[in-house]
Each structure stands twice: as structure tokens, then as C-alpha cells.
Amino acid sequence: MAGAPDKNCVVRAAPGGSIVGRVSFPFSRFRSVPRSLMLVLVAGCSAAAQTAPDPATRDPNAATVIAEIALERGDCRTAAETYATAARRGDVNVARRASEVALACEHLPAAWEATRRWRALAPQDRDAAAVYATVALKLYRIPEARSAIPTVIRPDDEADAADASGTPDGNRPARKSGAAGPEAAQDSGTAAGDASVKDSDAKLGQLAALLLQEADATAVLGAVSGAIDTDSASPTALALLAELALGAYDVKRAEEYATLALKRDPNSFEAKDALSRAYVVRGDANAAIATARELMRMDPERGAFALAEVLASLDRVEEARRELERIRAEGSRTAEVDRRLALLAYTSGDFDEAQRRFTELATSNQGSEAALLYLAQIAERDGDTETALAGYRRLVNSSLAVAARSRAAALLLEKKQRGEALTLLDDYVSEHPEQNFEITVTKAHLLADHGESDTGIALLSAALENHPDHPSLQYDRAVLLERAGRVRESVAALERLLKEREDDPAILNALGYTMADHNIELSRAESLIRKSLKAMPDNPAVLDSLGWVRFRRGDYKGAVEHLSRAYALARDPEIAAHWGEALWVGGQKQEARKVWAAALARDPDSKPLKETLERLIPSNPEPS
Secondary structure: OOOOOOOOOOOEOOOOOOEHHHOOOOHHHHHHOOOOOOOOEOOOOOOOOOOOOOHHHOOHHHHHHHHHHHHHOOOHHHHHHHHHHHHHHOOHHHHHHHHHHHHHOOOHHHHHHHHHHHHHHOOOOHHHHHHHHHHHHHOOOHHHHHHHHHHHHOOHHHHHHHHHHOOOHHHOOOOOOOOOHHHHHHHHOOHHHHHHHHHHHHHHHHHHHHHHOOOOHHHHHHHHHHOOOOOOOOHHHHHHHHHHHHHOOOHHHHHHHHHHHHHHOOOOHHHHHHHHHHHHHHOOHHHHHHHHHHHHHHOOOOOOOHHHHHHHHOOOHHHHHHHHHHHHHHOOOHHHHHHHHHHHHHHOOOHHHHHHHHHHHHHOOOOHHHHHHHHHHHHHHOOOHHHHHHHHHOOOOOOOHHHHHHHHHHHHHHOOOHHHHHHHHHHHHHHOHHHHHHHHHHHHHHHHHOOOHHHHHHHHHHHHHHOOOOHHHHHHHHHHHHHOOOHHHHHHHHHHHHHHOOOOHHHHHHHHHHHHHOOOOHHHHHHHHHHHHHHOOOOHHHHHHHHHHHHHOOOHHHHHHHHHHHHHHHOOHHHHHHHHHHHHHOOOHHHHHHHHHHHHHHOOOOHHHHHHHHHHOOOOOOOO
């Protein structure tokens, strides 16, 4: 119930672990620690029924006691806010603890206040800088995140020297990844210089992995690229930037970074791998295949599946299958080939073949959990609800528990077994309180999907009471408002979010698409979408939005151009629905039927596809 403290809401280092105040987390261990900056885990944390005394009237030590009591009784919001207040006058340990608690509680305003204080008190502390960068990116404060990165990725020898001198980072030239390493290596020519480069690059990789768990690739790329001097960056750092650019749907930048990395080290496997995938997105099949073959020659072990992956990405399914069978015939990677063949069949829409292959994998214990999940999904596609539920239930305590429980809950909601569906999710949260934030969002969407949009919206509104101004909750609430038919409220919510994150391409696209889909200020909608596309020029969702707004404005030819490109990148059924409709209304009805038929073969249960077909050709809902 909203407003009542959750007895299971205790901030811990891990499920069943010690209270986070007794846990340390040096940056060197970040690679192996789980989500939420891998610092702490937290239960869902309902607001407390009672209000704590005003911590502003107390000294920092007294306030920390109040905050810890709040945590013990399950009141995350009070704990985060009380600790943030204590941090204003407390020492570095109080500020550190305040940052931990607020971030774990997903209370971003308190986390931002606390982590700024921590960084001010300890400007050379890697942990403080990493947390600062993480919270900044969650709030889409890219310049602030960028400013902390040099501290995080300094090689150990430079960090030790800085600690000894006590010189704040801002008062001396910051060594950036690559800028620090290659210069040192070239100037000294020593093994120590090479080690410094590797150390800095390793820390950069760790930090990027961390940030990608808390923010999208576009934001991470914006922060990391601004902290690296590409004129002197190492090949490893440049290859990482290429990877981030691919994740941010900016193929041109990915190619530039990868090409520059290869100029400095022609044998950089990572750079060449990124380049091959950039060619795929660009649609240059010949270059992608040629580069994949180079990867196989360069490193037969790591590049073993490079060609198969490129062929699959190009939707050349039969060639990809033949390549995998060729590798299988060599006999050294049989299990991996079998998994890839099964997945290839599934993603290409050959569900009979996928079922046969996944059954073989499940019975031979080769990736059995994943195989069981796919088999349950195939049964669900076939309408065999009981078999699907049985499969999902076998996985409720596995490493795939969240996915299995979510799918099972969806099926149970369809069967009008609401109590059992929600219990599946609630039971998981009671055992894994650190997942409560994500499960709450999942539950809200599931309820909305099954006719309870108002309940889903209310659930997210209650979550916002516990996690004030949280952008992901605000975004998801806006999405559900639109689906509930409350379009003006949805647009207003997205407008408010855009004021806080004015350059966030995801928000720009969401607002632009919502306006376009409902014929609201189409000129402004297109402007918003084009601004989003400038940041993510190869994002299929944004290309779909641009195609759809052009369709709404009567430019069917322009719509088809953008929508066909979007579908080639993502093969998403909703994009296919839009593409087919643009063709249909533009007079190319036979082409539209082909697009819909191919998309239905891949996604036979797609609601957007079915709704489009029923609306445009009601006498023949499935095109021949």
C-alpha cells in the first residue's frame, strides 16, 4: 500500500548481505559489482507513515542516526533526504554514505546534492568521481559527468603522485585516456609508460561499462568523448569510442573512431570489429563481409563467428546458417554453433526449426535455461498457453527469473488470473528487494497492457512519491498516459521532462512521435524528431518517427524512404506497420502487402501489425 513502510526495504550490499554502511567499494572492484553503480542494493522503499524530525536542526552525526533508522524501517526517501542534509555540513565519510544511500534509493535529487558535496570534499577520489559522473548522466548533465572522468581514469602512478602532492584535479593538467598514456609512452619509451596507457584504458573500459548500466549510450558517448583527446588517444580508447558510437546509433562517428584507431594500430581487433558492424548499419554488405573475413584471419579464436554474425545482421539467413554449419563441421565449437543456429532460426521466424534446435539444447544441458525460455516463448506464440506457463514456471528461480516471471504474469493476466500474476512478481521482490524499482515499472506496463492503464499510472505516480523527479518514472508514466487515451496529459508530461533534459534525444523523439501520432503541431513534432535524429542519425526508432510524421504531413514518398531504412535496421513489426501503411496510402498496395507478410512471418502476434491490417483491409486481415 502506498505510504506504508515496506518491512523488507533495507539497503544492503547484496541480498541477505550486510547493511551498506559496512561495505567498501574501491573503483578497482567495480567490474565485478552489480547495478546501481554496483555500490549498494535497495528494496523498493515505500514512504514512511511517520515524518522524521527536521535534520536541518541537528548536527550531522544526529542526522545520520535518523537516516539509518529510516533505512531499517524501510523509509528510503527519508533516509536519502536526511543523509543529503547531513552531508551539507558533514565530513567526507558522511557525504560518501549519503551518496551511496541516495543512489541506491534512486532518489536522484538527494544523490546529486550528496555526490557534489562528496566530490568537493575529495576531488581526487576515484569513487567520488565515478558516482558523480553516474548521477550526472542519470540526470542528463553531460558536461558535469565529463568533468569527472579524468579523475576516474587516471593511471595509478599519477593518482599516487596527486595524492602525495594534494593538488586538486582542477589545478593541474588532467591526463585523459590515451592523452595520458600515449604521450607518456612516446616521451619516455619505457615499459612504465606502456603500463600507464593500459592502466588508464582499463579504467576507462570499466567506467564506460558502469555508465552504460545507468544511462543510454548517447549520453555516455557525449561524456566520454569529451574527456578524451582523440589526437593523442590510444587505439584501445578509440575503439571504445567506436563501440559507444555504434550504441548511440551514430555510424559515421563509429567509422571515424575505428579508422583512426586502425591507423595507430592496424592490428586492433576491437577497432576492426567495430568497423565491420558499422558497415552493416551503413548497408555496405561487401565491406562488412570483407572486414569480417579479415577479423577471422587476424584472430581465428576471437573472430571465429565474425562472418556468421555479419551475415545474420545483414539478414542473409541462409548464408549465415551455412557458415555456422561450416564451423560446426570443424568440431571445435559444437555447443556454441548449436546455440547460434537455434537463435538464428528464432530471429528469422523459422519457429519450427527453432523449437527443434532449442529442444535439443535443453535436453543436452547446453544453455538449458535460455533454451527453456525460448521454448516457452515459442509455445506462447503458438497459442499453447499452458505449455508456455509450465516453461516459464521452471525458470522462476533461475538467472532468467525476471524475464520468465514477467512473461508468465502477462499470460496469467490474459487468463484473468490477476492475483496469481502479481504474486509472481511480488514474491520475487520479497526475495530480491534490489529489483523492486525495475519490477514496479514492469508491473505498471503489464497492467496497462491488460486493460488497467489507470492502475499502472497510479503505480508509477506512487513510485514518484518515493523516487521524486525520477526521469525514467516520469517517462514511463507519460507513455502510459498516452496509451490510456490521455494524450494531452502525456504531451504535457513529456514537455515538462524536456525542460529538465532539453537535449535528451530520447525525450525529443518521444514527444515528437506522440505529437505526430495524434496530429498535434506536426511542424513542431518534425522539428523535435529531426533534432533527435541529429544526435542519433541511425536510430531506427527515430527514423520511424520521422517517416511517420512525414506520412502525417502527406509526404508518402519521403515517409517510405525513412521507414524502409528504419525497418532495414531494426525489423521491428511496428515499423513494418508504418512502412506498409505509407506504401498502401501512397498507392503501392502490392508492395505494402509484401512488407506486411514478411513482417508477420517474423512476428505473427504483433498487435500494431494486426491493428493496421484490420483497419486498412478489414475483409482480409492477413495479406496474401
